[in-house]
Every structure is written in C-alpha cells, then in structure tokens.
Amino acid sequence: MTTETIQQPSNIMETETKIDFMKYRKLALIVSSILVILSLTGIFYKGLNLGVDFTGGTIVELAYSEPADVDQIRSALQASGYSEAMVLNFGSAEDVLIRIAPIKGVKSAEISNKVVSVLRVKDNADFELRRVEFVGPQVGDELTEDGALAVVYALLGILIYVALRFEFRFSIGAVSALIHDVVITVGIFAWTGLQFDLTVLAALLAVIGYSLNDTIVVFDRVRENFRTVRGGSPIEVTNLAVNQMLARTIMTSLTTLVVLIALFVFGGEIIHNFALALIIGVVVGTYSSTYIATAIALALGVSKDDLMKPVKDGASVQEREEELTRIFLEEHAAKEAKNAQK
Amino acid sequence: MFDTKTKIISNQYPAWKYFMLMVVIILGVVYASPNIFGDDPSVQVSPAKSVQFDATTQAAIQEVLAKAQLTPKEFGDVNGKYLIRFNNIDDQLKAQSVIKKLLGRQGVVALNLAPATPKFLRDIGAKPMYLGLDLRGGVHFLMDVDMEAAVDKAYLRYVDELKDAMRAKKIRYLNVLYEEGALVIKFRDAQNLKNAEAMLAKDYSTDFNVKTNLSQHAPEIILHLKKKAIKEAKTYALKQNITTLRNRINELGVAEPVIQQQGDRRIIVQLPGVQDTTKAKEILGATATLEFRLVEEKGDAYRAEKTGYTPNGSRLFHFRNGRPILLKRHIILSGDNVTNAQSGLDSRSGSAEVSITLDGVGGRKMLATTKKNIGNRMAVVYIENHVETVTINGKKVKKRVVTKDVINAAVIRGQFSNRFQITGLDSPQEAQDLALLLRAGALAAPMEIVEERTIGPSLGADNIRQGMLSVIAGFLLVLVVMFWRYKMFGMVANVALTLNLVLIVAILSLLQATLTLPGIAGIVLTVGMAVDANVLIFERIREELRTSSIQSAINAGYEKAFVTIADANITTLLASIILFSFGTGPIKGFAITLSIGIITSMFTAIVGTRAVINLMYGNKPVKKLSI
Numbered sequence: 014m015t016t017e018t019i020q021q022p023s024n025i026m027e028t029e030t031k032i033d034f035m036k037y038r039k040l041a042l043i044v045s046s047i048l049v050i051l052s053l054t055g056i057f058y059k060g061l062n063l064g065v066d067f068t069g070g071t072i073v074e075l076a077y078s079e080p081a082d083v084d085q086i087r088s089a090l091q092a093s094g095y096s097e098a099m100v101l102n103f104g105s106a107e108d109v110l111i112r113i114a115p116i117k118g119v120k121s122a123e124i125s126n127k128v129v130s131v132l133r134v135k136d137n138a139d140f141e142l143r144r145v146e147f148v149g150p151q152v153g154d155e156l157t158e159d160g161a162l163a164v165v166y167a168l169l170g171i172l173i174y175v176a177l178r179f180e181f182r183f184s185i186g187a188v189s190a191l192i193h194d195v196v197i198t199v200g201i202f203a204w205t206g207l208q209f210d211l212t213v214l215a216a217l218l219a220v221i222g223y224s225l226n227d228t229i230v231v232f233d234r235v236r237e238n239f240r241t242v243r244g245g246s247p248i249e250v251t252n253l254a255v256n257q258m259l260a261r262t263i264m265t266s267l268t269t270l271v272v273l274i275a276l277f278v279f280g281g282e283i284i285h286n287f288a289l290a291l292i293i294g295v296v297v298g299t300y301s302s303t304y305i306a307t308a309i310a311l312a313l314g315v316s317k318d319d320l321m322k323p324v325k326d327g328a329s330v331q332e333r334e335e336e337l338t339r340i341f342l343e344e345h346a347a348k349e350a351k352n353a354q355k
Numbered sequence: 356m357f358d359t360k361t362k363i364i365s366n367q368y369p370a371w372k373y374f375m376l377m378v379v380i381i382l383g384v385v386y387a388s389p390n391i392f393g394d395d396p397s398v399q400v401s402p403a404k405s406v407q408f409d410a411t412t413q414a415a416i417q418e419v420l421a422k423a424q425l426t427p428k429e430f431g432d433v434n435g436k437y438l439i440r441f442n443n444i445d446d447q448l449k450a451q452s453v454i455k456k457l458l459g460r461q462g463v464v465a466l467n468l469a470p471a472t473p474k475f476l477r478d479i480g481a482k483p484m485y486l487g488l489d490l491r492g493g494v495h496f497l498m499d500v501d502m503e504a505a506v507d508k509a510y511l512r513y514v515d516e517l518k519d520a521m522r523a524k525k526i527r528y529l530n531v532l533y534e535e536g537a538l539v540i541k542f543r544d545a546q547n548l549k550n551a552e553a554m555l556a557k558d559y560s561t562d563f564n565v566k567t568n569l570s571q572h573a574p575e576i577i578l579h580l581k582k583k584a585i586k587e588a589k590t591y592a593l594k595q596n597i598t599t600l601r602n603r604i605n606e607l608g609v610a611e612p613v614i615q616q617q618g619d620r621r622i623i624v625q626l627p628g629v630q631d632t633t634k635a636k637e638i639l640g641a642t643a644t645l646e647f648r649l650v651e652e653k654g655d656a657y658r659a660e661k662t663g664y665t666p667n668g669s670r671l672f673h674f675r676n677g678r679p680i681l682l683k684r685h686i687i688l689s690g691d692n693v694t695n696a697q698s699g700l701d702s703r704s705g706s707a708e709v710s711i712t713l714d715g716v717g718g719r720k721m722l723a724t725t726k727k728n729i730g731n732r733m734a735v736v737y738i739e740n741h742v743e744t745v746t747i748n749g750k751k752v753k754k755r756v757v758t759k760d761v762i763n764a765a766v767i768r769g770q771f772s773n774r775f776q777i778t779g780l781d782s783p784q785e786a787q788d789l790a791l792l793l794r795a796g797a798l799a800a801p802m803e804i805v806e807e808r809t810i811g812p813s814l815g816a817d818n819i820r821q822g823m824l825s826v827i828a829g830f831l832l833v834l835v836v837m838f839w840r841y842k843m844f845g846m847v848a849n850v851a852l853t854l855n856l857v858l859i860v861a862i863l864s865l866l867q868a869t870l871t872l873p874g875i876a877g878i879v880l881t882v883g884m885a886v887d888a889n890v891l892i893f894e895r896i897r898e899e900l901r902t903s904s905i906q907s908a909i910n911a912g913y914e915k916a917f918v919t920i921a922d923a924n925i926t927t928l929l930a931s932i933i934l935f936s937f938g939t940g941p942i943k944g945f946a947i948t949l950s951i952g953i954i955t956s957m958f959t960a961i962v963g964t965r966a967v968i969n970l971m972y973g974n975k976p977v978k979k980l981s982i
Contacts, residue, residue: 076813125807126636143814149805152497163937167930174926212873215934215942219880219949222930226884226923230891233919261894265887268836272829272883276876279828281821283489284876291880 034255034303035248035311041304045193052200059203064210065112065146067160069153071124073111074144075132080106081140086132093131104282108143115150160214164195167221179232186310187228190301194224198294207286216290223269223291224298227262228306234258235307239317243340247316255303266299366909366973368966376966379958380854386861389476389483394468395428395440396447399610400454401463408435408462419453438469466628467610484863487871487944488808490822492815493627494635497806498600500620505592505800506585510538513562513578515685520558526550538563538578548574589619592800595691597622600639622802628812636804645690645793649724650732650764651681672736672761680761682734687724692717696793698786701778707786708778711793718773725770734764735777735793763789822875829879830856837886841893843981844968848889851963855885858955859948871944881952887923888960891916893982905977913965920957928953 065072075081083100086109090098095113103110113124125145132140148156168188176184195217202209234254242250270292277288400416402408413430416437420427425446431438441447447466455464468491470483488495510533517540521528528551529541542548548567555565555576563578580588597614600622604612613625629635651669656679659665669681695712713721724733738759765777780786810818833852837845859878863870896912903911928950935946972980 074814076811123636125809141811141813142809143811145807145809147804147807149499149803151499152805159937163933166937167933170929170933171926174929178922211942212876212945215873215938215945218930218934219877219945222927222949223884225926225930226887229923229926230919233922237915257898258894260897261887261890264836264840264890264894265884268833268886268890269880269883271832271836272825272879275829275832276825276879279821279824280876280879281817281872283818284821284825284872287873287876 030256030259032256032259033252035252035308038304038308038311041300042308045301045305048200049193049196052196052203055200055203056196059206061199061203061209062206063157064208064213065148065153066211067153067157067209069115069148069150071113071115071128072144072146073113073125073128073142074103075109075111075129075140076143077107077109077140081109083109086111089132090128093127095128095131098128108282109140156211160211163214163218164221167218168192171221171225175229175232179236180315182313182315183232183306183310185313186306186308187225187232189309190228190298190306191221191224193301193305194220194294194298197297198290201293202286202290207289210286212284212287213290216287216294219291220294220298223295224301227265227298227302230261231255231258231302231307232310235310235315241340241343247311250317251307251311255307262299262302266295269295366906366969368969368973372962373966376962379858383854383858383861385476385479386481386865387857389470389472389481389864390860392471392473392483395442395471396444397438397440397467397469398447398450398454399465399467399469400437400439400458401465402435402461408437412458412462413437415457416454419457420450423449423453425450425453438467440469440471463608465608465610468628480865482864482867484860484870485867486819487869487874488625488627488815489810489872490815490819490870491627492810492812493625494629495806495808496624496626496635496639496804497617498596498622498624498639498802499805500593500596500622501801501803502589502592502620506536506580506588507533508592508800509580509584509588510536513538517559520554521551524550524554526554536579540576540578542574542576545569545574548576551576593620593622596800596802600624604639621805636807639802639804644738645693646736646738647687647689647721648682648685648734648736649687649728650734651683652731654681656681672734672759674761680734680764682736682761687733688713688717688720690793692720693793696790698783698790700783701776704778706778707780707783708776709780709786709790709793710774710776713773715773721775722770722772725767725772728767729769730766732764732766734761735789736760737762818872822872825879826856826875826882829882833882833886837889841889841982843971844889844893844896844964847964847967847971848886848893848960850967851889851959852882852885854963855952855956855959856882858959859951862951862955863948868947869944870948873942874944874948877945877948878952881949881956884927885952885956885960888916888920888956889964891919892960892964896980897982900980900982905972905980906974909968909972909980913961917961920961924953924957 081102083102087098087100090100090111097114097116099112101110102108111128113128116124125147129142168191171191172184172188175187198217198220199209201207202213231254234257235251238250238254238257239247242253245253273288273292273295276284277292280288400408413432416439417430420439425441427446427450428440428442429438431440439450441450451464451466454462458464472482514531514533517531517538518528521540527543527547529543532539532541540551542551548569552565552567555563555578559565559578562581562584564581566577566579568575568577593616597616601612601614604614604624604626609626609629611627613623613627615623617623624639626635651666654666654669656671659671659681660679665671665681668684670684672680672682674680692713693711695710697710699708699710700706701708736759738757763777763780765779777789780789830852834849837848837852839845841848856878859881892912895916896908899908899911899915931946931949931953935943935950938946
C-alpha cells in the first residue's frame with residue numbers, strides 16, 4: 014500500500030476548527046428522540062397523504078385557457094355522480110387537478126374519460142388534458158408493499174456492507190441514522206399533509222444513499238484516526254475526525270442543496286415534493302451522520318482496538334514492532350517534509 | 356537507512372492515461388452529440404400484417420407525394436418500413452393523408468418525430484437519448500391478464516378433443532365436465548374407464564395427472580393439468596394477448612409503440628404521442644372472445660325462452676337486439692383460430708361483407724363441419740369479458756362479468772376451410788363493426804387495465820423545459836460554489852463536472868435507456884453529489900499542505916481520499932440498484948441516471964482532475980497552490 018509510506022500522522026492540534034461536537038451528543042440524542050417520536054406520532058396518528066400510486070384511484074390534470082373556477086368544476090362533477098371528487102389548483106390558477114378515489118363497480122379505467130367528457134359538456138371553458146394517472150387498487154397495494162420492501166432491503170444491504178467494511182457497531186450506528194432520517198422526513202410529510210407519492214419514495218431512497226455517503230466519510234476518518242493518532246480517547250479521536258471533515262461536509266451539503274433548490278424552483282409541480290423530501294433528507298442526514306451514526310457507534314463502545322488491523326496470533330509481537338516502526342518512519346518523513354518546506 | 360521504504364512521489368501520469376482520457380472524451384462528445392440536433396417531422400409507413408412493401412410501393416408513394424407537391428427531406432427505408440422526413444409539420448400532415456389514401460388498409464401510416472441526427476453519426480450507432488412518455492407525451496398502460504381464465508380455457512379446449520378421441524376409439528363415456536379446476540370424465544362401467552385410462556396414458560400423459568375413481572355407481576376419471584402444462588397455458592395466453600395487442604395497436608397508427616411483458620401476468624403498453632386516450636382504451640380494453648356454433652334448426656327459440664327447456668344438445672342465446680336463437684352446444688372453433696377479418700363489398704351483389712381468415716387448425720375444423728352442414732346456419736357468438744374489482748367484506752375481490760351475444764347467423768353456402776365470407780350484411784358500417792369484433796375476438800384471456808399514465812404533449816414539453824432549466828441552473832450554481840472555494844482547483848473540478856455531464860448523456864444515449872423526468876432529477880442530484888469526490892480530495896490536499904510539501908500533499912490528497920470516495924460511492928450505488936430493481940418506469944429512470952452518474956463521476960473526479968492537476972503542477976517547482 015502506497016498510503017503507508019507517505020502517510021503523515023495527523024496532529025490532533027492542527028485542524029481549522031476545534032469544535033467539541035461530541036460534547037453535545039447527549040443533547041442531540043434527546044432532540045433526535047423527540048423528533049422521531051413526533052414523526053412517528055404524525056405518521057400513525059395523522060397518517061400520510063398518500064398519492065394515487067399507493068391508494069389507487071384516478072388523477073386528471075387539466076390546463077384551462079383562463080383561470081379555472083374550481084367550485085364550478087367541483088359542482089359539475091358532483092352533479093354527475095362524482096361526489097367524492099377532489100378538485101384543486103395545481104401550480105397555477107389555470108391548472109386544475111382532479112382526484113377521484115376508486116369507485117365500486119365502475120370500470121375504473123373509464124373514469125378519466127368520463128370526467129373529461131362531463132367537463133367538456135357542462136363546463137364550457139376551454140381546457141387541455143395535461144395528464145391522467147390511473148392506478149388500480151391492487152397495483153396500489155403492490156406498490157406500497159414493494160416500496161416498503163425496497164426501503165427495508167436498502168437498509169439491510171447497507172447494514173451488511175458497513176459491517177463487512179467497518180465493524181458491526183458502526184453498522185448499527187449508520188443504519189440507526191438512516192432510519193432516523195427516513196422517519197423524520199416521512200414525519201414532516203405526515204404533519205404538513207404534503208402528498209406522498211412514488212417520486213417521494215424514490216427521494217427517500219436517495220436520502221438513504223446521501224446520508225449514508227456522509228456517514229461513511231466520517232466513519233472512514235474515525236477509522237483512520239484510530240489507526241494513526243496515538244493517544245486520545247475514542248471521543249477525542251471522533252471529535253478530531255468530525256472537525257477534519259467539517260469543511261467537506263459543509264461543501265458537499267452546500268452543492269447538493271444548491272442543486273436541489275434549483276430543482277425545487279425550476280423543476281415544476283410534479284417534481285416539487287421529490288425535491289422537498291431530498292432537501293429535508295440532506296439537512297437531517299448531514300446532522301445525523303455526526304450525531305446519530307457516530308454517537309451511537311461511540312455509545313456502543315467502539316474503540317481503537319476494534320479498528321486496528323486484525324492481529325494474527327503468534328505474529329503479534331512482530332506485527333506490533335512493525336506498526337511502531339511504521340509510525341516512527343512516518344514521523345521522520347513528516348519532519349523532513351517540514352524542513353523541506355522551510 | 357530509512358530511505359529504502361520511501362517511495363518517490365510522482366505526480367505524473369503516464370502517456371497512456373492521457374491517451375485513454377482523450378479517447379473517453381472524444382467518444383463521450385461524439386455519442387452525446389446527437390442530442391443537440393432536434394427532430395424532423397416525419398411519416399412512418401409500415402406494412403400491415405401479411406403485406407410486404409416492394410419497389411413499386413415506394414415508387415407509388417413517391418409519385419403521390421410529388422403530385423401533392425411535397426418534397427421529403429429524406430426517404431428512408433429501414434427493414435421494409437419507410438421513414439419519410441419532412442421540413443415542416445404542414446408537409447408531414449399532408450403527406451400522411453395522401454399516403455393513407457394510397458395505401459388504405461395495406462399499411463400503417465403514423466406521424467413521428469424522427470431524430471435529425473446527421474447520417475455519419477447514425478452510421479456509427481449514435482442516437483439521441485430515448486425520452487420517456489412523461490417527456491414526449493403519450494399513454495402508458497399496464498394490463499393485467501386474467502390467468503385463472505387462461506387456465507380455464509386450456510381445460511375447456513380439451514373437452515371436445517377428449518370426446519373426439521374417445522369416440523374414435525369407441526370408448527363409451529357418459530360425459531366430460533370441467534369442474535373445480537379439473538376435468539371429470541364419467542363412465543357407465545369400469546371397462547370403458549379402463550380403456551380410457553389406457554388411451555390417456557398413451558396420448559395425454561404429458562398433459563395430465565390422471566386419477567381414477569372406481570366407485571360402483573359412478574366410475575370416473577379426474578384429470579388435472581400438469582404444472583408444466585398450466586405454465587404453458589399461461590405463457591401462451593400472455594403471448595397471444597401481446598400479439599393481439601400489437602395488431603390492435605397497429606390500427607391506431609402509432610409510430611413507436613412499446614408492448615412488453617412485465618412479470619408473469621402483466622403487459623406494458625406505451626403509445627408515445629397518442630392523444631386520443633378514449634379510443635386507445637376502447638381498443639385495448641375490450642376483451643372479447645368468439646365462438647362459432649351451428650344453429651339448432653329443430654327447436655323453437657321463443658318457446659325455449661319461455662319454458663326454459665332447450666332441445667337436447669343445444670343452448671339458448673340472444674342476438675344483441677334481444678331476439679332469442681338456439682345454438683348447438685358444440686363449439687366449432689373459437690376466436691383463437693381467427694387470424695384476420697376484413698370488411699368489404701361483395702363484388703357480385705354489391706352488398707357489404709366480411710372476409711374471415713382462420714389458422715390451420717381452425718380451417719380443418721371448419722372444413723369438417725361445413726362438409727356435413729351445407730344449407731344449415733352457422734352463428735358467431737361474441738363473448739365479452741370484463742373484470743370488475745368489487746369490495747366484499749372489506750376485501751378486494753375481482754369478479755368476472757361475461758356477456759354473450761350472437762352477432763351473426765349466416766347460411767353455409769358451400770364447403771370451405773380457412774377462408775370464407777359472411778355476406779348479405781345490411782350496411783358497410785355493420786360489416787366494419789363485425790370485422791372489428793371478429794378481430795378483437797382473437798384474445799386468449801381477458802385483460803384489465805390496472806394502471807394508466809397519460810401525459811399531454813404540452814406537459815411533456817414543459818417537463819423537458821423545466822428539467823433542462825433545473826440541470827443548467829444547478830450546474831451553474833455548483834460551478835460558482837466550487838470556484839469560490841477552491842479557485843484554480845475548483846476550475847479543474849468544474850471541467851471534470853462538465854465532462855461528467857457529457858458522459859452521462861453519452862451513456863444514456865448509447866444504452867438507449869429511457870430518460871424520464873425523475874431521471875433528469877437524478878442527473879441534477881448527480882451534479883450536486885459528483886463534486887463530493889473532488890471536495891474530499893481538495894480538502895485532504897489542503898489538510899496535507901499544513902504538514903507536507905506541495906507535491907506530496909497533492910499525491911496524498913488523491914491517495915487517501917480514494918478509499919473514502921470508493922466506500923461512499925459503493926453504498927450510494929447499492930441504494931440506487933435496490934431502487935432500480937423494485938422501481939416502476941419513472942423511478943427506474945431516476946435509479947439509472949443516478950447509478951450512471953455515480954460511476955462516471957468517480958472517473959472524472961479522480962482520473963480527470965488528476966490528469967489536469969498533474970499537467971499544471973506535477974513535479975514542477977510550484978510555490979503555492981491555488982486551492
């Protein structure tokens with residue numbers, strides 16, 4: 014490994030920032046617990062405003078040539094037997110979204126045709142059909158099931174990967190952080206009543222990807238520090254890693270948030286909730302990498318020994334010798350480099 | 356003595372790496388380039404079923420176009436189909452109508468927007484990205500095939516066959532019934548049962564599991580289709596439905612329809628550019644079958660209707676107007692055997708007629724029947740199936756509703772096999788309807804639309820515009836942020852990010868993966884996350900600069916950040932692969948662009964930037980880095 018020869022021991026005193034992040038970890042755990050409980054209450058008590066992808070039903074989006082009279086459309090539909098039809102403006106005064114739950118005994122694929130013909134006759138205004146989405150009840154059930162399964166599989170896959178690549182305590186920390194992110198994002202959707210559809214589910218999986226990315230980067234540095242920094246408690250070592258990664262964390266969150274805001278502003282109504290879910294997820298995910306993932310790994314007792322390269326029996330004395338020699342070499346090289354710079 | 360362990364730090368790339376980078380850049384630019392040329396309004400002419408175009412067709416089309424003073428931009432011939440490009444939409448529409456007039460039912464004339472990719476690019480297989488329906492407008496249907504019905508049908512097909520086989524072997528049976536997912540053959544005595552058993556073991560052992568019930572009163576054989584046979588029946592039903600859908604969709608005149616199997620019982624139908632969804636649904640949604648039966652001339656249908664008693668071997672049916680008619684129980688053949696039906700005018704009498712073509716099996720059965728029944732009437736029964744989802748006790752249950760109508764009863768004038776006409780229809784309209792019903796009847800099992808997504812053309816255009824705007828805005832903002840933080844190094848990262856975008860577009864174009872609106876969102880997200888690799892590297896270089904020389908800091912920055920980048924990206928890739936494997940259309944698009952973006956970004960952010968940085972600073976006496 015080339016890294017071994019050029020590795021410099023990082024000095025604990027030399028980071029741009031020296032914030033004692035881990036000092037607040039208990040407070041953070043309390044805040045997060047409250048947020049998670051609030052979110053779960055929202056999800057189970059208030060429920061999600063699920064889109065037709067999951068509930069089944071029909072959506073018809075119409076674009077009128079002039080501002081549409083939502084009340085008139087609603088009454089026209091009610092007069093034709095669609096008493097449950099939900100009619101609202103979508104993005105602009107001209108755009109109207111009509112949502113109809115599955116109706117018993119009606120060939121459901123026909124509903125959109127009927128809605129359009131009813132409005133053509135009853136409502137004289139000129140409109141254009143923008144979009145129809147019809148999802149049969151059984152497809153809705155399948156999508157709900159598949160969606161939940163996808164999230165579970167993603168978490169399981171990650172649990173295994175991180176456990177293999179790092180250590181099971183990190184793995185538990187990472188997955189706890191991901192669950193935390195997902196629950197809070199979904200909780201916000203529940204409390205605000207924003208529509209939760211397939212694109213939001215996709216966004217959740219992307220949040221899992223992003224938050225994990227962030228977590229791994231911090232873990233990676235914690236592991237490196239455990240191996241290279243002499244002395245220091247696990248908490249100090251972790252603090253150092255978080256400080257070292259702070260600039261990177263801010264930069265990457267910034268670039269990601271910037272593009273997501275662009276998507277939110279310019280991407281159009283259909284992509285709105287998708288972008289919003291990602292924005293919430295990126296913010297929560299950035300916070301959770303430090304305060305949930307790392308803090309839990311610490312609380313579970315991750316220590317230097319867990320992350321040293323596995324030492325074979327019998328060869329242990331020799332291995333330790335080598336390790337000491339390596340560290341000595343690195344210090345020597347660092348000194349030389351400093352002298353050279355001067 | 357320590358120097359033996361120290362490797363010389365080299366910030367130089369070997370020539371082959373630069374060469375490889377150049378090749379990647381050139382390929383990327385070439386394969387991404389078709390996306391900037393836009394579309395030609397064009398007319399796509401493809402031959403109808405069992406028709407082939409030749410040089411005379413092409414000459415004829417060119418002649419009518421010339422006559423209408425339309426000059427095509429290009430007249431392309433691809434696999435027996437013509438793609439005629441025009442300079443504007445006016446010409447395109449006019450051309451469609453004149454060609455339609457010329458070809459009639461011989462061809463399908465569809466409007467299309469053909470990519471205006473220059474020929475030299477087309478020759479090397481460069482195409483623009485394949486846009487999903489949410490970007491180009493059109494209809495997406497998910498059809499669910501009723502597999503229970505398909506299996507029922509497979510059993511029912513055997514009923515007559517087994518009867519015929521037993522009769523031929525002089526085996527006397529009481530009845531062959533289909534009940535509770537099995538065929539039951541009832542016998543009067545054990546001897547006949549034994550004979551039947553031997554016959555079944557010889558001829559039908561691959562199809563059925565045979566169980567015998569040797570009770571004194573009612574000896575019977577119970578036949579269950581073998582698993583393999585059931586699977587075959589299902590596969591057949593799906594295939595037959597796909598074929599039928601394809602034929603029906605050809606009638607709609609869609610340029611690039613997609614008809615694909617999804618899972619083991621569903622079919623995806625995508626019709627880009629179709630606006631009239633009502634018509635599309637009518638044609639796709641009507642699920643019907645046909646039965647040809649002989650008319651029972653002996654009984655009185657009106658009396659049968661009143662008393663409920665029908666003569667032996669016959670059943671009561673009704674015409675669409677409610678008039679009753681008695682038909683024989685035996686089904687001569689079903690809609691599966693009908694391969695084509697066309698309406699036209701009888702050349703002698705001038706009255707409307709329908710010409711019907713059967714497949715080989717149907718032709719043989721028809722020949723055998725008509726031989727014996729000249730002068731008798733034969734009726735066509737149209738059976739419409741639709742599936743309703745009803746809620747019973749809070750559970751969603753699918754219920755099949757069947758309506759049977761006699762659509763025609765005509766006298767058999769002579770012996771015929773696989774081609775015949777039904778003449779003497781009242782009007783050309785009636786002939787057209789009958790032909791449509793006959794064609795529509797050739798479905799193996801009923802289907803139901805379980806999902807529909809229609810996107811109007813204006814929304815598609817809006818989605819492209821808004822998607823592009825988000826990509827550009829996000830991209831520019833990231834460029835600014837990167838330059839602000841990392842100065843010269845930031846500019847290098849920005850070049851890499853640009854290359855990354857080009858590569859994503861090139862790979863999407865090469866794979867012809869469907870680009871959807873969520874797919875564009877995936878590109879936007881990738882733009883934001885792709886720079887992460889460079890952020891990691893550059894932050895590490897900054898850190899290393901505090902303790903080591905410039906050259907070793909650059910080297911260490913790249914080396915040490917690599918493991919982190921790989922770890923972080925593999926996990927994201929994992930999440931997006933799971934997303935892909937579960938996702939439906941639009942979500943898949945998101946997963947695809949995200950995955951491609953992750954892979955290309957690792958290449959551009961690590962190899963790409965390193966190449967440039969090495970050129971600028973590698974092994975040179977640099978005093979200060981602009982980072």
